[in-house]
Amino acid sequence: MMKFKTIVWMAVAFVFAACDIKDDVPYPIVYGQITEFEVEGQCGADGSAGASAVIDKASRTVTLYVSDTVNISSLKITKIGLSGTTYNPDVDYKESPMVRPDSSACINYALFPKTAFSNVEKGRDTRVNFTHEVKFVVRTYQDYVWTVKVHQVLGREIEVENQIGQAVIDPYLCNAIVYVSREQSLKKLKVKKFTLGGTHGAVTPDPTTYETYDFYNLRRFIVRTGWGKIEQWSVLVCHTDEVVETTAKILPRNLNATVSGTKPNGVTPKIEYRDASTTEWRTLPATEVKTTATTYTATIGGLRPSTKYVCRVTAGDVQLEQQEFATVSLQQLPNASFDDWSTDASNSKLYCPWATGATSFWDTGNRGATTVGNSNSVPTEDTSTGSGRAAYLESKWIVIKFAAGNIFTGTYLKTDGTNGVLGFGRPFTAFPSKLSFDYKYVSKPIDKFDESLAHLKGKPDSCSVYIALWHVEDNEYEEFQGEKYPLIIRTKPGKDQNLFSPDDPRVIAYGQFTKGSTVSNWTSETITLDYKNTELAPTHILVVASSSKYGDFFTGGVGSTLVVDNMKLIYE
Helix, strand or coil: CCCCCCCCCCCCCCCCCCCCCCCCCCCCCCCCEEEEEEECCEECCCCCCCCCCEEECCCCEEEEEECCCCCHHHEEEEEEEEECCEEECCCCEEECCEEEECCCCECCHHHCCCECECCCCCCCCCEECCCCCEEEEEECCCEEEEEEEEEECCCCCEEECCECCCCEEECCCCEEEEEECCCCCCCCECEEEECCCCCCCEEECCHHHCCCECCCCCEEEEEECCCCCEEEEEEEEEECCCCCCCCCEEEECCCCEEEEEECCCCCCCEEEEEECCCCCCEECCHHHEEECCCEEEEEECCCCCCCEEEEEEEECCEECCCEEEECCCCCCCCCCCCCCCEEECCEEEEEECCCCCCCCCEECCHHHHCCCCCCCEEEECCCCCCCCCEEEEECEEECCEEECCEEEEEEEEEEECCEEEEEECEECCCCCCEEEEEEEEECCECCECCHHHHHHCCCECCEEEEEEEECCCHHHCEEECCEEECEEEECCCCCCCECCCCCCCCEEEEEEEEECCCEEEEEEEEEECEECCCCCCCCEEEEEEECCCCHHHCCECCCCEEEEEEEEEECC
């Protein structure tokens, strides 16, 4: 499945120069890209289902995770998507790019498909040994080497009574060491978790089935993984004088706060909180405190935004100092109903989604489109409320290139030939749960397309709206002319192309809406944000709306029109 990327539009500029036609014209540079990569048992880094591979075009790497139900030494690839279709002038036909894995990693190199595939044909063998990273060559006119890395999420864990710290588990030597307090008898040890074979594996004998288990000496176990591999493990339990200290870290949000930290084994911390303006303490029910051997996490709900609170944590006989925290204010997007527009003083054709003299929050691809044409993202008085204005986004063919109408939080930076450079994202620190908006859409058949998406020709175009929250560290910004941005988009195909991906590790929450049919009347829609990281606070927000979902591939239907109005962030 092709991963969704950014909205693209373009500027169009021409440079004509006289030249001599020669017979020795070199083959053009056509970059071979892996656009999709799927394997059996694929999952997210946390083991969740439905995750896509992380594809980095700049470094030509593919990173993905699989569950413990599959054998990565003989892992079946179920789908490979490629871009970079080439034209062979010698025989006058188009060729699909080829893909060849490292022969030493293939289970049967001769039977591996030579081109992209979404279904494995009978007689083909796509099994590859991914115990180490594997090189894949994508061949167009040139060869491009990609690296595919597969990480297995096994979920090996040991938890015993009076444990100190986390168990030290070595999957390569099949050894594990567990430390317990001095007062704990090694001959009568209660075992709570023992998943050395992963969450889908089995251990024989299983010490969790005994009331207590004797670990006075080194113990050996037969471990069977979810895919059937059998190993012999050695487990040693030792006394230690170390003590796990109780700690507490608070991450405030808008309407709740997460409290997490370390604690002694076998203890469920007591978490109390109060409004800083009162003296009445409330106790979080113990059932809402999730624990491992030496860690805990809990969420305090029912809080008010922009309010100071006090929290204290007690674990056994230890009570930590009170911590004060403040919930985050409920932030909304400026000009979210798109009432404010202006025209550029030097270019009357250039519509800008902000009032004259105001600071911009949104921008469009109009600066590129108006190089030789008119704006294709403009205001309209056809609104969902009957007043004000809305954003009218139209997909057009502008002289030589397809341009999707779009609007996004960020800044149009410059035009690079017929392509754009954008600074994506705006500072933002809140934790919305949803994005609502009103829209209408006219879907036209796709009549302009990149060769890699030729299979979409004639199919209904789709509009797209998506929202992302970033957490960006100081050293992760990209600079353009002295200004810093979470992400600088470069739409020009090639090695320097840089597009948005929801699998960017800095993206902590994401949600997307698409519609592939005409919606003639104003309709309300809500996008739910999926938080894939709940331990970090947002620093920036990105919202993008486009009349053609695959506009970044110059693909869509001329005349497709998205009208969007009344955007609102929802906090629950």
